[in-house]
Amino acid sequence: MLQLICRSLVCAVVLLGGYSAQAAKKKIKDPKVKQAVTRALDYLAREQRRQGYWEANTGQYRVAMTALAGTALACEGSTTTQGKYARNIRLAVDYLLEMSRPSGLIGYKNDYRYTYGHGFSMLFLSQVYGEEDDAVRRAKLKRVLTKAVEFSANAQTSRGGWGYVSAKDGNNFDEGSTCITQVQGLRSCRNAGIPVSKEIIDRARKYIADCATPDGGIRYSYATRGGGARPPITAAAVAVMYNLGEYKSPQLKKMLAYCEKNVWPGGSGMSSGFGHWHYTHYYFSQVMYRQGDKQWHKYYRAISKQILRKQSASGAWKEGYVGHVYTTAINATILQLDNGYLPIYQR
Numbered sequence: 001m002l003q004l005i006c007r008s009l010v011c012a013v014v015l016l017g018g019y020s021a022q023a024a025k026k027k028i029k030d031p032k033v034k035q036a037v038t039r040a041l042d043y044l045a046r047e048q049r050r051q052g053y054w055e056a057n058t059g060q061y062r063v064a065m066t067a068l069a070g071t072a073l074a075c076e077g078s079t080t081t082q083g084k085y086a087r088n089i090r091l092a093v094d095y096l097l098e099m100s101r102p103s104g105l106i107g108y109k110n111d112y113r114y115t116y117g118h119g120f121s122m123l124f125l126s127q128v129y130g131e132e133d134d135a136v137r138r139a140k141l142k143r144v145l146t147k148a149v150e151f152s153a154n155a156q157t158s159r160g161g162w163g164y165v166s167a168k169d170g171n172n173f174d175e176g177s178t179c180i181t182q183v184q185g186l187r188s189c190r191n192a193g194i195p196v197s198k199e200i201i202d203r204a205r206k207y208i209a210d211c212a213t214p215d216g217g218i219r220y221s222y223a224t225r226g227g228g229a230r231p232p233i234t235a236a237a238v239a240v241m242y243n244l245g246e247y248k249s250p251q252l253k254k255m256l257a258y259c260e261k262n263v264w265p266g267g268s269g270m271s272s273g274f275g276h277w278h279y280t281h282y283y284f285s286q287v288m289y290r291q292g293d294k295q296w297h298k299y300y301r302a303i304s305k306q307i308l309r310k311q312s313a314s315g316a317w318k319e320g321y322v323g324h325v326y327t328t329a330i331n332a333t334i335l336q337l338d339n340g341y342l343p344i345y346q347r
Contacts, residue, residue, distance in 0.1 A: 033335055036308050039315030040332040041076055044069045045088050047325055052095030056323035063099055063107040063117030066092050067124040068329040074124070075336035075345075079131045093128055093137070096121050100144040104151030113164040115155065115178045122148050122185030126192040127342045145194045152182050153200050159210070159222050160203030175221040176211060176233035177279070179204060180240050187243045188344045205244065208237050209251060216254030217262070231262040231269065232276040236283035242290045243344065259284065264299065270306055278320060278330040285334045290347055296338065307331045 047069075048054055054065040070092035078085040080093055099121070100106050106121040107114040126145055132138040155166035161174030162182045183204045190196040211219045217229020218237045238255050246252055263269035263284055274280065281303060288299040312318050317327040337345055 030304065032308060033304050036311055036315075037076070037332055037335050039311070040317075040328050040335075041073055041085065041315075043315035043328055044072060044325065044332070045085060048088055048091065052091035052093075054092075054325045054329075056326055057321065061111070061113070061117060061322070061326075063096065063111070063114070064120050065323070065325045065329070066095055067117065067120035068333075069325055070096075071120070071124045071127070071342070072329040072332040072336070074127060075333055075339055075341060077339065077341045079133075080128060080137065081133050089128065093125065093141070096125060097137075097140055097144055100147065104147035104149075104154075106144070106148055106151075109169075113178075115162055115164055115166070116181055118148065118151065119178070119181030119185040122152070122182075123188045123344060126185070126188040126194065127344060129192050129194075130343065142194070145189050145192070149186060149189050149194055149196050152186055153197060155182075156200060156203065160205075160207035161222065162204075173221075173223070174207070176208070176218055176230070177236065179207060180233070180236040180283070183240045184243055184344070187240070191343055201244065205241075205246075208240070212251060212255070216251075216256075216258035218255065229258065229262075231259070231267065231274075232280040232283075235259050235263050235280050235287065239283040239286040239290075242287065256287075259287070264302070270302055272306075272310070272319070278327050281334055282330045285337050286345060289337050289345065292347075300338070304335060307335060 044054070052066070053062045054069040055062045056065050070089055073085040073089050076085060077083055078089055080086060080090040096106055101109070105114065105118055107117040111117065122145065125141055129138065129141045129145060132141060152162070155162055157163065157167040157172045157174040159174055161179040163170040163173040163175055164178055183201065186196050186201065207222065208218060211222050213219060213229040215229065216234070217231070218234040219225065219227050220230055220233060234255055238252065238259060241252050241255070260266055263280060268274055269280060269284070285299070285303060289296050310317055310319065315328070316324040317331050318324050319327045340346055
């Protein structure tokens with residue numbers, strides 16, 4: 001009983017402190033941004049299928065889209081039991097739990113890029129797990145996430161990376177973007193108390209280092225050692241290194257210098273013609289937020305201006321080939337990053 005009372009007191013202090021911080025932030029947030037976020041989240045809520053999932057163009061990537069859309073809604077502060085989007089989040093969680101296979105994979109084996117959905121699902125479900133009040137759902141989340149971590153461990157290639165599918169299914173092929181998705185998902189699980197082997201993370205960290213170019217960028221894949229660096233993957237790699245607690249290594253400094261030159265502020269990264277724009281800024285916004293208010297506010301003014309001017313009347317962003325759910329979920333997450341509700345994005 002004493003332990004329960006102490007836990008309640010600690011939670012109350014944390015919640016009150018968090019409320020004060022959030023209240024201060026909301027006072028200074030541009031009303032146009034708040035309105036854009038509300039319209040975007042309402043759009044996502046309308047687009048959710050009754051079974052709980054979202055999908056990309058032509059019905060693709062249901063697992064990945066559900067995890068990304070669910071994350072965007074959770075950034076607002078809603079949980080499976082409380083808040084404006086509680087029902088939507090609860091349906092999304094239940095859908096992804098249903099998608100858990102005996103192997104631990106969250107998704108469809110016939111999806112030729114199933115590791116994206118698996119990684120994003122680990123990220124979303126582990127964030128929800130920490131706030132889950134329902135004992136039955138919480139126990140199921142723990143089982144599913146534990147198995148999901150095991151699947152990712154078994155899917156890792158001999159070089160320490162991941163591909164679009166597991167090492168076994170993909171003939172040991174690996175590449176940077178899916179590697180990033182797995183590492184962030186695994187780190188999120190570990191933060192939530194799900195056991196994750198340090199060896200898995202260390203091998204992934206080495207893989208990223210092995211893909212580095214002399215100028216600090218990260219290549220698409222270790223197999224393309226003669227190829228050039230890619231700004232989107234480099235930005236994502238920096239975000240993941242921050243998640244792993246690495247802030248001052250020489251390699252990280254070179255990666256940041258590369259991003260400053262090729263993403264923002266020196267590069268063309270704010271241009272809508274920049275390749276994989278939404279993917280890049282989904283991760284780069286996390287980097288900027290981690291660097292403190294001065295850098296974050298400067299970046300946020302630029303990125304929010306770019307995002308808001310392209311929002312459609314429906315609340316969605318209709319850009320890119322993946323689909324409206326993808327771009328809307330990504331943009332809504334970026335705009336809400338400083339809400340501070342999800343531990344994986346916190347400073």
